[in-house]
Amino acid sequence: xxxxxxxxxxxxxxxxxxxxxxxxxxxxQPLISDYEYxxxxxxxxxLEARHPEMVTADSPTQRxxxxxxxxxxxxxxxxxxxxxxxAFSNADLTAWYDRIVKLDPKVAKSGYVLEPKIDGLTVVLxxxxxxxxxxxTRGDGEIGEDVTxxxxxxKSIPLKIPVIEGSxxxxxxxxxxxxxxxxxxxxxxxxxxLEENGEKTYQNPRNTAAGSxxxxxxxxxxxxxxxxxIYAIVQSSDPLPETQWDLISYLRDLGFPVSxxxxxxxxxxxxxxxxxxxxxxxxxxxxxxDGVVIKLNDLRVAEELGFVxxxxxxxxxxxxxxxxxTTILKDIGVNVGRTGVLTPYAIFEPVEVGxxxxxxxxxxxxxxxxxxDIRILDRVLIxxxxxxxxxxxGPITEARTGLEMPWQMPKTCPSCGQEVEHLAGEVAWxxxxxxxxxxxxxxxEHFVSRGAMDIVGMGIKIVEQLAETGIVKDVAxxxxxxxxxxxxxxxxxxKKADNLIEGIQASKNQSLARLIIGLGIRGVGEVAAADLAxxxxxxxxxxxxxxxxxxxxxxxxxxxxxxxxxxxxxPANQALVAKLKEVGVxxxxxxxxxxxxxWYLDGKTFVITGTLPTLSRxxxxxxxxxxxxxxxxxxxxxxxxxVVGESAGSKLDKAISLxxxxxxxxxxxxxxxxxxxxxx
Ligand code: IVH
Numbered sequence: 051x052x053x054x055x056x057x058x059x060x061x062x063x064x065x066x067x068x069x070x071x072x073x074x075x076x077x078x079q080p081l082i083s084d085y086e087y088x089x090x091x092x093x094x095x096x097l098e099a100r101h102p103e104m105v106t107a108d109s110p111t112q113r114x115x116x117x118x119x120x121x122x123x124x125x126x127x128x129x130x131x132x133x134x135x136x137a138f139s140n141a142d143l144t145a146w147y148d149r150i151v152k153l154d155p156k157v158a159k160s161g162y163v164l165e166p167k168i169d170g171l172t173v174v175l176x177x178x179x180x181x182x183x184x185x186x187t188r189g190d191g192e193i194g195e196d197v198t199x200x201x202x203x204x205k206s207i208p209l210k211i212p213v214i215e216g217s218x219x220x221x222x223x224x225x226x227x228x229x230x231x232x233x234x235x236x237x238x239x240x241x242x243x244l245e246e247n248g249e250k251t252y253q254n255p256r257n258t259a260a261g262s263x264x265x266x267x268x269x270x271x272x273x274x275x276x277x278x279x280i281y282a283i284v285q286s287s288d289p290l291p292e293t294q295w296d297l298i299s300y301l302r303d304l305g306f307p308v309s310x311x312x313x314x315x316x317x318x319x320x321x322x323x324x325x326x327x328x329x330x331x332x333x334x335x336x337x338x339x340d341g342v343v344i345k346l347n348d349l350r351v352a353e354e355l356g357f358v359x360x361x362x363x364x365x366x367x368x369x370x371x372x373x374x375x376t377t378i379l380k381d382i383g384v385n386v387g388r389t390g391v392l393t394p395y396a397i398f399e400p401v402e403v404g405x406x407x408x409x410x411x412x413x414x415x416x417x418x419x420x421x422x423d424i425r426i427l428d429r430v431l432i433x434x435x436x437x438x439x440x441x442x443x444g445p446i447t448e449a450r451t452g453l454e455m456p457w458q459m460p461k462t463c464p465s466c467g468q469e470v471e472h473l474a475g476e477v478a479w480x481x482x483x484x485x486x487x488x489x490x491x492x493x494x495e496h497f498v499s500r501g502a503m504d505i506v507g508m509g510i511k512i513v514e515q516l517a518e519t520g521i522v523k524d525v526a527x528x529x530x531x532x533x534x535x536x537x538x539x540x541x542x543x544x545k546k547a548d549n550l551i552e553g554i555q556a557s558k559n560q561s562l563a564r565l566i567i568g569l570g571i572r573g574v575g576e577v578a579a580a581d582l583a584x585x586x587x588x589x590x591x592x593x594x595x596x597x598x599x600x601x602x603x604x605x606x607x608x609x610x611x612x613x614x615x616x617x618x619x620x621p622a623n624q625a626l627v628a629k630l631k632e633v634g635v636x637x638x639x640x641x642x643x644x645x646x647x648x649w650y651l652d653g654k655t656f657v658i659t660g661t662l663p664t665l666s667r668x669x670x671x672x673x674x675x676x677x678x679x680x681x682x683x684x685x686x687x688x689x690x691x692x693v694v695g696e697s698a699g700s701k702l703d704k705a706i707s708l709x710x711x712x713x714x715x716x717x718x719x720x721x722x723x724x725x726x727x728x729x730x
Contacts, residue, residue, distance in 0.1 A: 053101075060097040060104055063090060067110040080257070081429065081449045084169075084340065085372030088136050111359065121266055122195035125186035127174060128225055128285045132191065134167075134343060135361040137368045140322050143344065146366045147318050150346075150355055153363070157355075160348035162315045163294040164324060167341035167367050168279060170231030171260045173201060175280075180211040180220035187263065191360055200263050203272040204230065206307045213305040220304060221288035228280035228306070232259045233337050235699035236275035253431060253443055254374060255338055277337075280306040293347045311335065314347065325368055332370060334694060334702060334712060341369040371405040374433045376446060379426060382413065382457050384464045386488035388496050388570050390480040392463070392470060394419060396430065396442050404434040411440040415477045416459045423447070425454035439663070463488070484622045490517045490524070493570060497525040501576065502568035503560050506553040507546075515539050525568065526629035528554050562588065562637040565630075571617045573610035577672045581605065582614075587639045589627050593618040650725035651679030655688055659702055660695030662715040670715065677722050685710060693718050 051059075067090055070082060080087075091111065098105045105111065137143045151157040174194060176184040185201025186194040201207060211220035232240070232255040240258070241251040252258040262274035280301050283290060291297045295314050302308045311331075315321045321344055328342040345365040346352040352364025381397040394416060400409040411432050413419055422444045424430065429449040434440040462469055463481035465488030470479045481489065494513045498505040505528075516522040521535050531554060536547035563583035566574060574582070581603060586592040592614070600611035617623055630636065656674050658667055658681065665673065670693060671681045685692060685704040692705040692712045705712060713721065 056097055057101060057104060060094065060101060063094040063097065064106070064109050067091060067094060079448050081376065081446055083372050083375045083431075084256075085369065086375060088369065092136070122187075122197060122264070124189075125174075125184065125194045125196045127186070127189075127192055127194060130191050130360065131172060131174060131188045131194070131227065131284070132357060132362050133360045134365055134367040135358070136341075137366050140325060140368075143322065143325070143366065143368060144318075150363050154351060154355060156348070156351045157346065158318075160346045160351045161293075161295075162318065162321050163298070163312060163345045163347050164315060164321065164328065165281060165312045165343045165345065166309055166328075166335060166339045167343045167369075168229040168231050168309075169256050169338040169340040170229040170278075171256070171263065173197070173228060173230050173263070173278070174284060175201065175207065175226050175228070177211060177220055177224040177226075179222055180224075182207065182209045195264065197263055199268040200265060200271040203268055204276045204278055206277045208305045211304050217305065218303050221286045223285065223287040224304075225284040225286070226280050226301065226306065227282040227284050228278045230259055230263055230276055230278050231255060231337050232275055233277060233699075234697040235336065236277075238697055240275060278307060279309045281308065290349070292349055294345050294349060294352075295347055297349065328368075329370060333696060333714070334698065334706075336699060336702065339370070340372075341367045343367050371402070373404045374431060374443070375401050375403045376429050376431050376449075377401040379424065379428045379430045379442075379445075381426060382419070382424075383410075384460060386463060386465045386481055386486060386492070388489060388492035389572060390463075390482055390486065390489050391478045392416075392460075392481060394459070396424075396432075398430065398432070401432070403432060403440060406434070408432070408434065408440045411442050413442055416479060417477050419457060419459070423456075425450075425456050427451075427454045465489070484620075485523070487517055490522075494522065494525060494528070496570050497568040498528075498557075502564055503557045504564070505557045507550045508553060511541075512539070512550070524626055524629070526626055526633050526635065529558070529633035529635055558635050558637075560637060562586075562639045565589070565635065565637055566592070569617065569623075572613040574614065575669070575672060577676050578605065578610060580676070583639050588636065589630070593624070593627060650722055651677040654679045654690040656681050656691050656693055657683065657685050657689050657701060657705075658693045658695075660698035662693070662695035665715055670718070673718070673722070677725075691718075691721075 067087070070080065070087055070090070082090075094109070095111055098109065098111060135146070137146060147157070172188040174186045174188070175182060176186075182202065183198075184196065185198045185207075186196055188194050202209065211224075212218060234255060237252070237255040237258065244251050252261075258274065259276055262271050262276055265271045281298070283297060283301070291300050295312075298308050298312055313324070315324055325342060332339060343365060344367075346355075352362065355363035357363060377398045377400075379396055379398050383395050383397055385393045385395060387393060394413040396411045396413050398409060398411070400407050402408075411434075413424070418424075422442075424442065424445050428445040428447075430445050431443040432440050433443055459479070460470065463483065463486055466481065466483050466486040468481055468483040468486065471482050472479045483489070491510075491514055494517060495510060497503055498508040498513065516528075516531075516539075519539070521531070522528060531551060533547045533551055536542040536550060537544075542550075561583065563576075563579045566579040566582055566589075567576060582592055585603060586595065595614070597608065597611040597615045600606050600614055601608060618627070651674060656679050658670050662670055674681050674693075682689070685701050685708065687708055687710075689705065689708075689710045692701060692710050694702055694705075694712045694714060702712070704710075
């Protein structure tokens with residue numbers, strides 16, 4: 051890069067970041083995520099280091115907050131409210147350690163404290179003779195806003211110390227610092243309530259907390275579920291503990307809420323060993339955490355190290371990969387599912403979120419796009435948490451330039467061109483053309499998949515080729531395939547063609563339950579198919595069952611029963627059933643080796659909490675039950691495992707306090723796979 055190009059980039063960054071800064075700190079209307087902001091700042095710092103003559107007083111690297119908005123009284127902080135430098139890897143942490151140990155060899159003996167980096171906003175609380183007299187935001191680090199009456203509405207903040215008579219007394223003057231935030235569960239509940247009242251919902255807990263704290267009307271703040279954790283003392287008239295660890299206990303003894311996740315590491319080596327665990331535990335923390343803060347335990351050493359700009363040298367934040375980022379929506383595509391349901395998806399500028407680069411995300415259904423007013427070229431906020439598939443939260447309307455274009459939902463199926471249809475009262479739109487190629491591909495894919503007929507050697511590519519060339523028009527056609535049909539297709543030579551035909555023919559021995567799964571009837575998964583195969587001897591018997599007869603079976607409600615009857619009532623499906631019989635795909639229940647139930651989880655009790663990445667609650671329950679486990683509603687000493695998803699709430703707290711093991715969805719699957727393996 052030439053010097054000129056670097057300087058142009060530097061100037062643009064200075065200007066852009068200042069705008070982002072103002073939007074974030076003064077307006078509470080950020081256009082980009084915190085993570086993207088951090089990356090911009092990091093780049094600007096690099097460029098400024100190479101071109102120090104360009105570091106002007108108004109460069110965003112020269113301050114840590116924006117000026118306080120005029121609406122509140124100003125508060126001059128007694129000492130600068132410092133920020134934190136960021137690290138993005140263990141290598142960055144090591145570079146930090148090397149730097150400070152060179153400055154002061156005492157660092158090597160100091161020890162460390164690891165704390166959650168709470169994704170909220172800083173407040174500074176002033177106590178005189180144990181009475182809360184003032185609460186202030188950080189502002190620019192020197193002057194903040196007086197939000198005392200709002201802070202008083204936060205229930206976890208002690209208004210008077212000691213809270214309990216007889217506990218330790220507060221110093222005459224005590225100024226503490228903490229982070230105000232909203233628990234994930236409370237955030238979900240708040241949005242539900244707002245939605246019920248027809249009010250606008252919030253995008254994330256952090257912005258909600260910030261907006262709520264800077265409300266001019268504190269009666270509104272009171273209705274927001276704000277909470278706080280305290281982690282530092284800004285000033286005190288009494289001598290302070292010598293270590294961060296003791297300082298945290300001291301704060302706790304005074305009656306302040308402090309995080310119970312804080313831990314000590316005796317050496318820097320131990321810090322590096324512990325960081326992966328902090329990254330893993332992210333989802334099990336009931337509030338948003340955007341990293342882990344590593345602090346020198348010896349506060350005197352930390353103090354002596356001083357600071358660079360507004361970042362103390364004695365502490366650093368290891369940032370997690372961002373889970374929410376913004377990017378530009380380039381287009382909207384439409385997928386046609388197995389049942390013909392149309393699902394729109396976003397195609398955007400590739401962006402890294404939660405550690406992976408993504409360029410597509412689901413938009414759920416057409417109503418979602420209309421309700422959120424998502425337009426092509428919008429800057430959209432996307433989220434990817436844990437191993438969840440990324441999804442679009444909504445557009446950043448403040449970032450609109452006027453070039454954005456509303457999107458029209460297609461009137462015809464993008465695959466076959468047939469007009470799309472809609473059932474009154476349903477959100478979904480369908481392509482009802484039974485011969486639609488896209489549906490055929492999805493149907494074939496499902497039919498041959500591991501959970502259904504499990505045809506070895508049959509992947510998505512060959513399925514697409516067979517459907518596109520018209521060689522296969524329904525699943526029964528697979529069994530009529532001859533070697534010659536395959537030899538004409540890309541990648542299919544002699545042996546490979548033989549193997550595939552063999553795999554297809556071998557699948558005729560699959561059980562009736564698997565064949566029923568393969569038909570892809572709405573609501574009929576592994577468990578229902580196994581029950582049906584227990585009750586009916588073949589597909590013809592099942593085809594003549596009435597809805598009432600089906601509803602008499604345990605676990606079969608009217609929806610599933612009707613879906614089964616409807617499926618067999620369609621002439622195309624009747625023809626398919628006859629064709630399956632003709633080609634010899636006709637398993638009888640009496641030939642099957644008993645019900646498809648497995649008992650790997652026998653005797654184990656599970657509770658499910660939070661939103662799992664891919665399974666719904668019912669599906670997770672089904673997975674556990676089919677493997678012999680039991681699912682109950684509440685955590686007790688008898689619970690063997692808590693299956694934890696995103697936004698887990700009090701059940702998780704209870705499980706932790708009772709020492710109940712936790713499993714992610716992935717770990718649950720692994721557990722079953724392990725048991726399956728060991729049981730042969
Ligand atoms: S210590 C000298 N500890 O992160 C003290 N900050 O990106 C410097 N934060 O402004 C801050 N959790 O608002 C510290 N356990 C924690 C924190 C924490 C969240 C916030 C704080 C700070 C920002 C820096």
